[in-house]
């Protein structure tokens with residue numbers, strides 16, 4: 111048989127709980143549609159983040175990295191928690207702190223060349239609009255995909271910790287090639303559906319040199335390679351306003367660099383009322399618009415230590431991440447859609463079938479496994 | 490007589506219209522309370538921004554800069570518009586673009602050492618809550634003062650435009666002294682009222698060296714000099730979420746560096762439903778917590794070229810900036826409060842007195858001068 115290797119990194123906090131539900135759903139899909147999948151999904155688990163620090167002393171063990179590299183996709187739970195970084199010596203604070211789980215995440219992104227982080231923002235169900243902090247008429251119909259460049263910018267530039275003169279600095283760095291690569295991905299995603307989507311590119315070109323490079327290369331790439339795609343540039347401060355004032359005005363694809371993407375994607379993620387609903391994909395490798403792409407998939411919520419182990423976390427973010435895995439890394443659009451439809455069914459108000467299910471973050475009492483089981487049933 | 494010099498920079502777009510109303514209000518206050526003001530307010534106007542580019546070829550003429558330096562405070566309208574930067578030669582695009590109005594603003598901030606930008610975010614009137622994009626129960630009671638460091642960070646660091654290798658970079662730079670100065674101002678403002686306010690400091694300490702410097706110096710300064718003040722650190726991505734999800738959780742003073750402050754202050758400014766309502770102060774000079782401080786005051790809205798000249802812009806942002814001018818640069822707290830109360834009166838639903846006034850941005854039909862006149866009457 112053809113083994114399709116998925117490296118699973120349950121990680122910390124609620125990570126293992128939600129990942130288990132996503133795997134359950136993936137297994138059911140591959141059972142129902144084994145022909146389409148074209149192989150047997152093989153899930154093997156690896157240590158990472160806080161857990162790896164505790165078991166192996168480092169957040170990204172070599173074995174985990176190699177397993178990820180040789181897999182077709184990575185499914186990640188959540189990373190970190192208040193117990194890390196731990197003191198190097200519990201009895202001697204002067205020895206400082208040990209490794210940080212988040213460093214493992216940054217290293218993994220770079221090692222796997224995951225240059226584009228995709229976060230679709232849409233209401234999995236209209237009935238969820240009422241949990242949004244935004245007014246119904248403001249949030250209604252907001253639907254975009256955020257693409258954040260993930261291995262450039264200030265995250266991976268040179269920096270200087272405070273020196274003897276009391277100065278510190280960080281550099282934001284971008285090259286033409288780095289910007290072109292992610293702009294091309296945005297163009298491909300904009301033209302993937304029946305209707306072309308508009309691209310909103312975000313920068314701070316009135317101040318930063320890297321933003322002027324960004325704006326120029328994005329414009330050239332889209333004009334040359336995707337002439338049918340509408341492109342609009344926004345300054346990051348104006349975009350941060352628009353996201354709250356009128357998010358529909360950003361419908362389509364939002365393309366931005368690493369730091370602005372970190373801020374804006376988190377800002378946008380509260381629109382649907384719960385982080386627990388939102389998936390993400392971090393894509394790497396070369397993209398030709400046809401073949402599947404290597405990627406890492408994770409819900410956007412964190413490790414939520416306050417509820418970890420209680421079986422009440424919302425697994426929808428992880429389950430929808432599994433759908434993205436099928437779409438981008440296995441090229442199974444129809445199966446991805448099937449999961450998304452099942453999720454919508456389970457969330458929609460429908461007392462007849464016992465759906466309209468809500469985990470605690472959405473004001474309900476449904477458990478993590480009940481939610482996962484319901485999605486499996488609805489498939 | 491003692492002349493109190495206020496340099497007025499009406500600027501571009503709606504700037505002159507709203508500034509005229511603020512001056513009207515300041516004149517009325519100084520007439521009603523001439524003893525308290527202790528002198529005669531002297532308003533002289535200077536060219537700046539787009540207007541100065543058109544009349545003198547540069548956004549910040551020397552005469553404007555010198556007038557600002559010798560004044561006790563600067564009152565600014567708005568800067569920029571779609572007509573700038575103009576092509577150097579209208580018949581030859583290859584000659585590129587001329588000067589940018591915004592560069593004048595950056596230069597002025599640096600020349601005047603305006604190291605702290607203050608933006609109070611509160612509902613001038615509870616009845617305005619209905620124009621907020623946030624739900625009533627989310628926005629209700631949100632009230633904070635944002636302090637943005639204004640002359641450091643990526644705005645004034647070294648940078649490299651795209652070079653022959655296709656690389657560009659920007660540096661974010663901070664020194665211990667730069668951070669200490671603005672942290673001290675935050676401490677003074679936190680302890681200025683009857684009750685101490687909480688300080689929320691925002692950074693990206695899990696990635697940036699300058700953020701680690703920021704966090705360390707803010708902590709040390711507040712602990713050493715303002716021991717009664719509660720301090721909480723937030724990562725910028727988490728803060729961008731909280732601002733929409735539960736803005737009350739940030740009540741108090743929000744302290745952050747230049748770029749994050751640019752993004753977060755704009756994000757927060759849409760909470761009250763219209764940018765037209767919000768003032769700002771940019772403070773410079775040495776602060777002892779007692780003497781008045783040199784400052785530049787401007788509404789946070791832009792030049793709004795679409796409505797410029799129509800007499801419909803909301804002057805409240807400019808009028809409340811004039812109140813901040815009285816408070817910080819002239820040390821007239823009581824007179825500042827009087828303006829703020831008059832504004833509240835005019836905005837509050839009160840049909841008996843013909844108030845509950847709304848300019849177009851708030852869904853009403855009141856003109857710029859009607860609004861200014863009403864505030865004068867309500868004083």
Ligand SMILES: CC(C)[C@H](C(=O)O)[C@@H](O)C(=O)O
Nearest residue numbers: 212213215216372695696726
């Ligand atoms: C943990 C942190 C370094 C990370 C980032 O800033 O990229 C996180 O906020 C994210 O968005 O995945």
Ligand SMILES: CC(C)[C@H](C(=O)O)[C@@H](O)C(=O)O
Nearest residue numbers: 316317347591592594595751
């Ligand atoms: C015009 C621009 C340079 C400026 C800034 O980014 O500081 C503006 O956005 C502001 O916030 O005053």
